[in-house]
Amino acid sequence: xxxxxxxxxxxxxxxxxxxxxxxxxxxxxxxxxxxxxxxxxxxxxxxxxxxxxxxxxxxxxxxxxxxxxxxxxxxxxxxxxxxxxxxxxxxxxxxxxxxxxxxxxxxxxxxxxxxxxxxxxxxxxxxxxxxxxxxxxxxxxxxxxxxxxxxxxxxxxxxxxxxxxxxxxxxxxxxxxxxxxxxxxxxxxxxxxxxxxxxxxxxxxxxxxxxxxxxxxxxxxxxxxxxxxxxxxxxxxxxxxxxxxxxxxxxxxxxxxxxxxxxxxxxxxxxxxxxxxxxxxxxxxxxxxxxxxxxxxxxxxxxxxxxxxxxxxxxxxxxxxxxxxxxxxxx
Numbered sequence: 001x002x003x004x005x006x007x008x009x010x011x012x013x014x015x016x017x018x019x020x021x022x023x024x025x026x027x028x029x030x031x032x033x034x035x036x037x038x039x040x041x042x043x044x045x046x047x048x049x050x051x052x053x054x055x056x057x058x059x060x061x062x063x064x065x066x067x068x069x070x071x072x073x074x075x076x077x078x079x080x081x082x083x084x085x086x087x088x089x090x091x092x093x094x095x096x097x098x099x100x101x102x103x104x105x106x107x108x109x110x111x112x113x114x115x116x117x118x119x120x121x122x123x124x125x126x127x128x129x130x131x132x133x134x135x136x137x138x139x140x141x142x143x144x145x146x147x148x149x150x151x152x153x154x155x156x157x158x159x160x161x162x163x164x165x166x167x168x169x170x171x172x173x174x175x176x177x178x179x180x181x182x183x184x185x186x187x188x189x190x191x192x193x194x195x196x197x198x199x200x201x202x203x204x205x206x207x208x209x210x211x212x213x214x215x216x217x218x219x220x221x222x223x224x225x226x227x228x229x230x231x232x233x234x235x236x237x238x239x240x241x242x243x244x245x246x247x248x249x250x251x252x253x254x255x256x257x258x259x260x261x262x263x264x265x266x267x268x269x270x271x272x273x274x275x276x277x278x279x280x281x282x283x284x285x286x287x288x289x290x291x292x293x294x295x296x297x298x299x300x301x302x303x304x305x306x307x308x309x310x311x312x313x314x315x316x317x318x319x320x321x322x323x324x325x326x327x328x329x330x331x
Contacts, residue, residue, distance in 0.1 A: 004320045010313075011157075018154035025151070038296040054119055058112045058210050065108035066101055073097060099194055106198040109206035117209060137299070144297065145305025152289035153310050160282040167278070195315060204307035211269045211287065212294040212303050219261030220295065227257070262291025286310070 025035050070080055075097065266287030270280040290303045 036296040061112040062108040106202040109202040141301035145302035199311040208303045216265035223257040
């Protein structure tokens with residue numbers, strides 16, 4: 001009971017801090033200031049072939065590793081799919097295979113981040129977020145990520161709770177297979193170690209690299225190219241946008257991009273979570289917030305911090321629930 005109470009107190013403090021910061025944001029908007037002061041974006045782009053190769057690589061590495069592990073265990077993907085519905089019912093060989101695949105997936109995602117991040121760094125040069133990662137920017141990005149977490153996450157959680165109440169979502173246990181696994185096997189603490197590696201480390205790095213750096217970043221460069229070549233800058237409407245959007249750098253060709261790249265990226269981010277209960281709608285809002293953060297700062301680490309803290313908060317809540325159930329004597 002104590003652990004659950006502490007989690008709820010933490011959520012309450014988070015909601016109050018978020019409300020206070022949203023009041024400050026509203027004041028900034030009323031004064032005509034941007035919600036988040038933008039930093040210059042690089043004007044150089046990436047060849048389409050290179051971007052597609054990086055995207056395919058990021059998607060293929062986890063899939064190939066999972067298929068390889070299933071082959072090693074002598075299980076076909078079709079057999080595993082048929083067993084998936086009952087993996088959390090008993091501590092069987094199938095459930096152990098589920099744990100193994102999640103661990104393999106986490107390691108594969110980390111390998112994808114290393115491989116694709118290194119390749120993008122070489123292709124982008126000074127345009128890569130890795131080239132800007134110094135001790136000073138690291139500390140600044142951690143603070144930015146923490147502030148963005150306080151601002152973004154409570155509304156996302158409130159939307160999730162509100163939608164689940166409106167549609168009477170009694171199937172919330174279907175939200176994510178890992179969450180369902182923890183709730184049905186509260187005594188298996190090794191599952192938490194696996195989920196921690198996957199949800200708090202691997203998933204934020206992998207998904208932010210994929211959806212923000214690669215997809216949104218490529219779409220932003222595409223939009224900048226479109227504006228440069230078809231809007232005939234400096235155009236009156238473009239100058240008006242520049243007056244109200246300090247994301248424009250003084251260097252030639254660094255033009256303001258629209259908001260559609262971050263919305264497309266947020267939509268894809270929510271789309272990959274279809275079938276996870278009511279998650280897609282709040283995750284679209286989360287993706288939009290992270291997309292705006294990436295659009296303004298042009299750095300990936302703040303987005304990773306927000307994503308990791310959200311997953312860590314969810315894991316903390318599940319751990320409190322599991323500890324309470326495991327410590328309650330059976331009647």
